Amino acid sequence: MNAYGMARAFYEAYGIKSVVIGRAHLTPTQNSRILDFYEEPKLKEDFLAIMQRTAKKFAGQNLLLMGCGDDYVKLIIKNKGELVKDFTVPYINEELMNQILLKENFYEMCEKYNFSYPKTDIITAENYENFSPDIQYPIILKASNSVEYWACSFPGKKKVFVAQDEAEKTAILKAIYSSSYQDAMIVQEFIPGDDSYMRVLNAYIGTDGKAKLMCLGNPILEEHSPEGIGSYAAIITTYDKELMDQVKFFLEDIGFEGIANFDMKYDYRDGKYKLFEINLRNGRSSYYVTAAGYNLMQYVADDYMLGKKQDLVYADNEHLWTVIPNGVLFKYAQNPELKAKARQLIKEGKVTNSLFYKEDMNVTRYAKLTLNSLNYYRKYKKYFNKKGLS
DSSP states (O other): OHHHHHHHHHHHHHOOOEEEEESSOOGGGTTOSSEEEEEOTTTTTTHHHHHHHHHHHTTTSOOBOOOSSHHHHHHHHHTHHHHTTTSBOOOOOHHHHHHHHSHHHHHHHHHHTTOBOOOEEEEOTTTGGGOOOSSOSSEEEEESOHHHHHHOOOTTOOSSEEEOSHHHHHHHHHHHHTSSOOSOEEEEEOOOSOGGGEEEEEEEEOTTSOEEEEEEEEEEEEOOSTTTTTOEEEEEEEOOHHHHHHHHHHHHHHTOOEEEEEEEEEETTTTEEEEEEEESSOOTTTHHHHHTTOOHHHHHHHHHTTOOOOOOEEOOOOOEEESSOHHHHHHHOOOHHHHHHHHHHHHTTOEEOTTOOGGGOOHHHHHHHHHHHHHHHHHHHHHTTOOSOO
């Protein structure tokens, strides 16, 4: 989904087809005329060799390399020294990556730059049976090593768990550590409030180290299926200058460049945003930025490839981005004010589903996307607000 949104943004800006490389060809990128897909089942294992082979295939062209998932971005950054021989690579170096992504460093940075964050602890395979969190229930449980976690299998597996009490916490951990996953688990304070209390911010920092774009989104509804928990399904762009200023200062001060993505949740108990994580890439739902009128991929390419001067923009256009049917959105979204705003934006034509692109539609693609979209009715009916083990 992220790859298609990025390819669509490039096509809208420049009329060019993107090359998408992935381990499997899934519905969002199938039957498309705005991208060419190359299936590489061992993309993660043979990443550098595949990238070098790709560069030879397109020798003589200026190539911009971008990652659509955390694991790929980490591989790009770790191999940046070799990749820059063939590609333009709009990412930070490995040293700064470790400062941002390693949990102990992340919380130190939060303290330094005055970001609030949920109370957090670490569970290991060695101590999970006797672990009692110093955090009030309910608690969030999620894997520290996403690569290893997605490779394991056990009944009731979910991307993220919410444990309501000690017994449920113990059952979840026992199920996880009975599988092949033996790395650390993160236990985190649950911030109260429905999906609409979440916020997502995408920022672009130019090659000169200065912020060029800040775009804040207010999710109305997240996905609730086991593999999709925590992924946004519908977002309305919003505005908060104080928050944008804080993120801008942070990114410029640490020497960031490229796209950064922040996930946070508003805590009504103290009126603060609690920062969950910083991603070194645009998120799965980041087409909401382009849909609102700020083509995120054009910011990258105009800067890195064309050397165009860019001024700072704080996005303030209201627009609804969604990947679910309206019937699902209005049945399961719980914030009346945002639902009313979504209805108004739909009425005004200010709504975009990044997968249903009229310039890239044919009978086969439309049929597949429609079936995929209708499947959300089944998913929400079965999984809505079920974030425990059962």
